[in-house]
Amino acid sequence: MRALLGALLGAVCCAALAQKPSPVTPKDFQQLEHPQPVSTGAAVEVLEFFYYGCPVCYEAQPHVARWLLKAGGGVVLLRVPAAFTGSSES
Numbered sequence: 122m123r124a125l126l127g128a129l130l131g132a133v134c135c136a137a138l139a140q141k142p143s144p145v146t147p148k149d150f151q152q153l154e155h156p157q158p159v160s161t162g163a164a165v166e167v168l169e170f171f172y173y174g175c176p177v178c179y180e181a182q183p184h185v186a187r188w189l190l191k192a193g194g195g196v197v198l199l200r201v202p203a204a205f206t207g208s209s210e211s
Contacts, residue, residue, distance in 0.1 A: 160199075161197040161199075163195075164194070164195055164196060164197045165195055165196045165197070166197055166199060167196060167197070167198050167199070168199050168201055169185065169198060169199070169200045169201065170201045170202075170203045171200060171201070171202060171203060172202070172203050172204070172205060173202060185198070
């Protein structure tokens with residue numbers, strides 16, 4: 122009985138993980154009323170702002186690269202280096 126229950130629970134968990142939830146507006150993204158023009162044509166443009174001296178940005182790169190491979194050809198990643206002056210004046 123325990124083995125059957127364990128197998129059933131495992132099957133339910135696998136089925137739940139296999140289902141990919143669709144993104145929901147406005148929770149997962151914000152749809153723009155007037156889409157901004159992109160330089161990449163019909164592809165989805167993702168802008169990544171990073172700082173060369175940032176250890177978190179450096180550590181994130183392998184994850185970003187894996188995500189980009191999964192995203193397919195319809196997504197273009199544009200990396201934008203950011204510079205910080207250290208000044209907190211407004």
